[in-house]
Amino acid sequence: xxxxxxxxxxxxxxxxxxxxxxxxxxxxxxxxxxxxxxxxxxxxxxxxxxxxxxxxxxxxxxxxxxxxxxxxxxxxxxxxxxxxxxxxxxxxxxxxxxxxxxxxxxxxxxxxxxxxxxxxxxxxxxxxxxxxxxxxxxxxxxxxxxxxxxxxxxxxxxxxxxxxxxxxxxxxxxxxxxxxxxxxxxxxxxxxxxxxxxxxxxxxxxxxxxxxxxxxxxxxxxxxxxxxxxxxxxxxxxxxxxxxxxxxxxxxxxxxxxxxxxxxxxxxxxxxxxxxxxxxxxxxxxxxxxxxxxxxxxxxxxxxxxxxxxxxxxxxxxxxxxxxxxxxxxxxxxxxxxxxxxxxxxxxxxxxxxxxxxxxxxxxxxxxxxxxxxxxxxxxxxxxxxxxxxxxxxxxxxxxxxxxxxxxxxxxxxxxxxxxxxxxxxxxxxx
Amino acid sequence: xxxxxxxxxxxxxxxxxxxxxxxxxxxxxxxxxxxxxxxxxxxxxxxxxxxxxxxxxxxxxxxxxxxxxxxxxxxxxxxxxxxxxxxxxxxxxxxxxxxxxxxxxxxxxxxxxxxxxxxxxxxxxxxxxxxxxxxxxxxxxxxxxxxxxxxxxxxxxxxxxxxxxxxxxxxxxx
Ligand code: SF4
Numbered sequence: 001x002x003x004x005x006x007x008x009x010x011x012x013x014x015x016x017x018x019x020x021x022x023x024x025x026x027x028x029x030x031x032x033x034x035x036x037x038x039x040x041x042x043x044x045x046x047x048x049x050x051x052x053x054x055x056x057x058x059x060x061x062x063x064x065x066x067x068x069x070x071x072x073x074x075x076x077x078x079x080x081x082x083x084x085x086x087x088x089x090x091x092x093x094x095x096x097x098x099x100x101x102x103x104x105x106x107x108x109x110x111x112x113x114x115x116x117x118x119x120x121x122x123x124x125x126x127x128x129x130x131x132x133x134x135x136x137x138x139x140x141x142x143x144x145x146x147x148x149x150x151x152x153x154x155x156x157x158x159x160x161x162x163x164x165x166x167x168x169x170x171x172x173x174x175x176x177x178x179x180x181x182x183x184x185x186x187x188x189x190x191x192x193x194x195x196x197x198x199x200x201x202x203x204x205x206x207x208x209x210x211x212x213x214x215x216x217x218x219x220x221x222x223x224x225x226x227x228x229x230x231x232x233x234x235x236x237x238x239x240x241x242x243x244x245x246x247x248x249x250x251x252x253x254x255x256x257x258x259x260x261x262x263x264x265x266x267x268x269x270x271x272x273x274x275x276x277x278x279x280x281x282x283x284x285x286x287x288x289x290x291x292x293x294x295x296x297x298x299x300x301x302x303x304x305x306x307x308x309x310x311x312x313x314x315x316x317x318x319x320x321x322x323x324x325x326x327x328x329x330x331x332x333x334x335x336x337x338x339x340x341x342x343x344x345x346x347x348x349x350x351x352x353x354x355x356x357x358x359x360x361x362x363x364x365x366x367x368x369x370x371x372x373x374x375x376x377x378x379x380x381x382x383x384x385x386x387x388x389x390x391x392x393x394x395x396x397x398x399x400x401x402x403x404x405x406x407x408x409x410x411x412x413x414x415x416x417x418x419x420x421x422x423x424x425x426x427x428x429x430x431x
Numbered sequence: 432x433x434x435x436x437x438x439x440x441x442x443x444x445x446x447x448x449x450x451x452x453x454x455x456x457x458x459x460x461x462x463x464x465x466x467x468x469x470x471x472x473x474x475x476x477x478x479x480x481x482x483x484x485x486x487x488x489x490x491x492x493x494x495x496x497x498x499x500x501x502x503x504x505x506x507x508x509x510x511x512x513x514x515x516x517x518x519x520x521x522x523x524x525x526x527x528x529x530x531x532x533x534x535x536x537x538x539x540x541x542x543x544x545x546x547x548x549x550x551x552x553x554x555x556x557x558x559x560x561x562x563x564x565x566x567x568x569x570x571x572x573x574x575x576x577x578x579x580x581x582x583x584x585x586x587x588x589x590x591x592x593x594x595x596x597x598x599x600x601x602x603x604x605x
Pocket of ligand 1: 100101102123308309371389390
């Protein structure tokens with residue numbers, strides 16, 4: 001019988017079936033950040049189990065609050081830093097070299113097709129863009145991952161979304177995933193892996209695929225996943241060129257993690273994106289989505305461009321293109337956080353940082369920053385932010401604040417307008 | 432094994448997320464106990480008073496998709512340090528549910544009509560729950576009214592509860 005990508009990955013990583021439908025799989029990557037890992041570290045120590053299964057397969061970063069903003073976050077960073085040193089974890093990224101985990105680790109080549117990865121972070125699902133199985137886990141699972149290099153899962157069913165059609169100008173991967181979440185609902189893919197396939201996905205860059213997979217969790221999905229292809233090989237080539245004779249051989253090897261023709265799906269949804277407009281969320285749930293054109297009355301106090309959803313160089317290019325030669329509304333605070341140092345430097349080299357600053361944006365260091373309302377860019381009560389992030393939950397960016405999730409293009413256009421606004425007048429063009 | 436019996440708190444809403452259970456600003460805490468006073472602090476629900484409503488409650492009964500949102504295990508811990516070791520709901524977000532069992536606690540799904548029935552019978556009175564873990568039954572008591580419902584648990588969830596959580600189980604077995 002044909003198998004899905006995730007079935008193939010489970011088959012190649014299975015260590016044990018302690019009970020029916022509980023699969024203990026070996027882990028290629030255990031990723032750690034300073035928010036969820038310190039408690040795991042402390043708890044392991046308290047249990048007399050301060051060990052790591054393999055320092056080379058553990059990756060760690062301080063990214064959520066960096067530089068530390070107070071004694072508490074300084075302590076969290078210190079616990080992670082000391083632990084990484086104590087156990088010889090070489091891939092540990094501290095300030096100056098750190099960036100948003102889900103942008104940084106893929107950029108370093110740590111995530112490969114067929115890999116398994118866990119992290120104490122729900123947007124670990126981003127890594128599925130590489131044809132990997134990657135899931136956000138709780139601290140206890142993280143402890144076991146650190147200690148033993150295994151994790152227990154039920155075998156998730158796969159929901160396939162076949163994305164077809166032609167994206168209109170000014171409509172991006174972010175709008176596509178918002179339209180998918182609106183269609184599925186916040187619970188529509190619970191306990192399932194969402195496989196993104198079809199011609200639109202095939203022609204997407206790795207950055208765009210990461211944007212799609214990043215928000216799989218917003219529909220309840222355990223992981224998003226894209227079949228590895230030539231685009232995956234090209235992205236990873238610098239990291240894998242010693243392992244394969246040429247790209248053709250790598251592509252053939254990665255084909256082991258493409259779904260079989262006869263694979264069984266929990267459902268196949270045909271999603272035509274022709275005619276899709278730029279979208280924005282309007283409530284506190286990510287499936288509450290409307291065309292930006294219908295929300296232009298909504299004033300914004302802050303615009304945030306960054307995060308693991310849309311803080312990559314491709315996103316900054318799109319936003320800068322909209323902002324070039326323009327100034328943001330005097331009532332708007334614009335903040336951009338390039339997701340990694342490499343993205344920052346690339347943006348500098350391309351003149352994008354200059355465009356942002358000319359327009360009146362504040363450019364921060366690579367960090368999660370405003371995304372989670374516990375570092376910089378916190379909203380006051382009643383304030384509104386257009387953000388390229390992935391969560392609009394009540395209180396996410398600050399108590400009483402409202403977050404509208406949008407694409408980088410829409411974020412930039414909204415900053416200029418002072419209210420939610422699509423880049424250009426898309427509705428007229430499409431009509 | 433933990434204590435799975437006690438007084439019931441009914442939370443009549445679907446999609447109660449982890450930000451409502453424990454706001455993100457407390458993720459900087461590095462001890463479980465520090466979370467205690469902030470359980471359900473941001474939950475807006477008619478008749479629910481943060482701090483007060485959870486006092487002397489050991490069981491939560493709620494609707495669909497309980498614990499959705501972030502993967503933070505702080506949510507189950509916030510319950511744990513308040514002595515709430517059982518959540519019963521129509522359905523759970525995967526990570527929250529797993530986190531409960533990983534900590535040796537119970538997150539039990541019951542059919543929608545059973546949950547609706549429990550709300551009708553008990554939501555407005557002081558209700559006590561007795562859990563019979565061996566025989567997989569919950570018995571709800573309010574005054575003279577008594578009602579027993581069966582539940583099912585997978586063998587693995589059962590093993591986790593028995594071992595006292597997943598770290599102990601995994602270190603012993605792998
Ligand atoms: S950018 Fe936001 S969503 Fe992404 S890892 Fe950081 S806090 Fe989480």
